[in-house]
Amino acid sequence: MRKLLYAGIAVTFLSGCVISPDYQRPVIDTPANWTVSYEAAAGMTDTAWWKQFGDPVLDKLIATALTDNLDLKAATARVDQYLGQWRTTRSEAFPQIGASASLSRQQDTKTGLSPGGPPYSVYGGNLNASWEIDLWGRIRRATEAAQAELMASEAGRRTVLLTLVSNVAGNYIILRGLDRQLEIARETERAYAESLRIFRLRHAHGTVSQLEVSQVESEYESARQAIPTIEGQIGRQEHLLALLLGHNPETILRGRSIDRLTPPPIPEELPSQLLEQRPDIIAAEQALVAANARIGVAKALYYPSISLTGALGIATIHSDKIFNDDSGTWGIGGDLLAPIFTFGNIEGQVMTAEAAQREALYNYRQAIISGFREVEDALIATTKGRESLNFKERRVKALATYTNLAKEQYDAGTTSYLQVLDANRSLFASQLDYVESQTAVLVSLVDVYRTMGGGWLEIADLETAREPADLIQK
Numbered sequence: 399m400r401k402l403l404y405a406g407i408a409v410t411f412l413s414g415c416v417i418s419p420d421y422q423r424p425v426i427d428t429p430a431n432w433t434v435s436y437e438a439a440a441g442m443t444d445t446a447w448w449k450q451f452g453d454p455v456l457d458k459l460i461a462t463a464l465t466d467n468l469d470l471k472a473a474t475a476r477v478d479q480y481l482g483q484w485r486t487t488r489s490e491a492f493p494q495i496g497a498s499a500s501l502s503r504q505q506d507t508k509t510g511l512s513p514g515g516p517p518y519s520v521y522g523g524n525l526n527a528s529w530e531i532d533l534w535g536r537i538r539r540a541t542e543a544a545q546a547e548l549m550a551s552e553a554g555r556r557t558v559l560l561t562l563v564s565n566v567a568g569n570y571i572i573l574r575g576l577d578r579q580l581e582i583a584r585e586t587e588r589a590y591a592e593s594l595r596i597f598r599l600r601h602a603h604g605t606v607s608q609l610e611v612s613q614v615e616s617e618y619e620s621a622r623q624a625i626p627t628i629e630g631q632i633g634r635q636e637h638l639l640a641l642l643l644g645h646n647p648e649t650i651l652r653g654r655s656i657d658r659l660t661p662p663p664i665p666e667e668l669p670s671q672l673l674e675q676r677p678d679i680i681a682a683e684q685a686l687v688a689a690n691a692r693i694g695v696a697k698a699l700y701y702p703s704i705s706l707t708g709a710l711g712i713a714t715i716h717s718d719k720i721f722n723d724d725s726g727t728w729g730i731g732g733d734l735l736a737p738i739f740t741f742g743n744i745e746g747q748v749m750t751a752e753a754a755q756r757e758a759l760y761n762y763r764q765a766i767i768s769g770f771r772e773v774e775d776a777l778i779a780t781t782k783g784r785e786s787l788n789f790k791e792r793r794v795k796a797l798a799t800y801t802n803l804a805k806e807q808y809d810a811g812t813t814s815y816l817q818v819l820d821a822n823r824s825l826f827a828s829q830l831d832y833v834e835s836q837t838a839v840l841v842s843l844v845d846v847y848r849t850m851g852g853g854w855l856e857i858a859d860l861e862t863a864r865e866p867a868d869l870i871q872k
Contacts, residue, residue, distance in 0.1 A: 417534050418694030421687045428670045434777040438666030443852025448567045450662030455653030456570050463566045464861040466644035473555040480551040487544040491537045493529040524711030534701045539694030550684035556677035563858050564848035566642050568841045573635045574656040575837030579830050583624045586826045590618035610815050617819050667850050672769050675851035682765035689758035696751040699744045702736035772849040779842035790832045797825040
């Protein structure tokens with residue numbers, strides 16, 4: 399009994415041996431602050447920032463996308479696949495227990511040395527168990543790798559979620575910008591149509607030349623040709639939004655005009671927070687954790703594996719003695735399998751695992767610096783875009799004044815209509831350019847929230863079709 403106790407203690411001690419180092423997060427050189435200076439609001443990345451725009455239609459579109467988008471559903475299915483793989487791998491750490499039952503009818507030969515009697519039945523049943531003792535941590539490291547891959551797949555799903563919300567918001571803003579450009583083009587087209595009508599009447603009375611009529615007609619047609627171009631862009635934008643919603647091409651509802659959208663403030667986050675907030679960085683780190691654990695799985699192949707097996711059952715030819723003690727059978731045993739000559743097989747697997755770990759490390763570092771760059775790009779696009787937008791707004795106002803003055807001077811007979819046409823042309827182009835910049839600034843603000851990640855993903859995840867749950871406990 400004492401020997402069995404000592405053996406159990408030894409097995410328990412050896413089971414704690416792991417021949418590869420535990421994962422340690424690499425030291426990352428993170429900047430203390432962003433290079434772009436801006437007015438920031440604390441805690442905004444932990445809110446449903448898209449609701450700050452004050453557009454119920456946008457809120458509804460995002461809610462629909464979170465429940466119906468097919469890419470998000472596919473990403474959720476991928477997580478379930480990795481969850482199944484993790485469960486399968488983890489199960490190897492526990493005894494595998496199975497049962498079997500048999501019933502056969504047979505007739506032994508009557509012409510042998512021991513002639514058989516009449517036909518008889520054989521009844522049998524077994525309860526089997528097997529267990530691989532994880533002496534060197536192979537199963538633990540494999541489970542650790544599977545768990546990290548599961549977490550990476552969940553982070554990948556969060557990346558899809560992040561991209562989806564940002565794309566719906568950004569493309570809705572682009573749609574509303576195109577709607578405003580279409581309004582401007584139609585207003586300009588109507589104004590030119592009225593001018594052309596008046597000039598044709600004046601030409602009929604001989605007060606203006608055909609040259610002036612042709613000039614007005616040219617500007618009229620120029621404004622008209624912009625309309626179908628913008629309408630085509632609107633149609634494609636609606637189709638893109640429908641795709642994000644998981645729907646066939648359809649007309650998208652409209653809410654607030656782009657001028658009435660209230661932009662959320664720029665969030666205040668430090669560069670170091672990206673390591674915990676961006677799902678793509680989290681996924682890259684979990685891939686590194688998995689690769690580190692795979693080294694342990696490979697190195698464990700150098701050492702022997704030990705398995706214990708046992709069976710408890712019955713075997714009898716008498717149906718009325720199936721549960722009799724004399725019908726019982728049992729067996730216990732063990733297997734040891736150790737490599738001797740593998741001719742580089744294990745070394746090759748270790749080399750592969752170590753190289754994969756280095757690759758994962760470089761990918762992790764690349765994900766971090768790419769994340770920093772994306773945030774900086776979004777911040778500078780927002781801040782500088784706002785500055786440029788202010789200048790363009792002033793230019794539109796100046797051109798509107800210039801256009802009115804040119805018309806007054808033409809009516810007073812102090813200038814030609816060419817100056818009026820030039821002013822109208824510049825105003826039209828400037829108005830379209832202003833709306834385009836206005837759209838770009840709002841989209842860049844969406845990009846700020848996308849690139850920073852944060853607690854808003856938890857809020858968005860609550861609206862998905864998937865029930866939130868701890869993956870490991872699930």
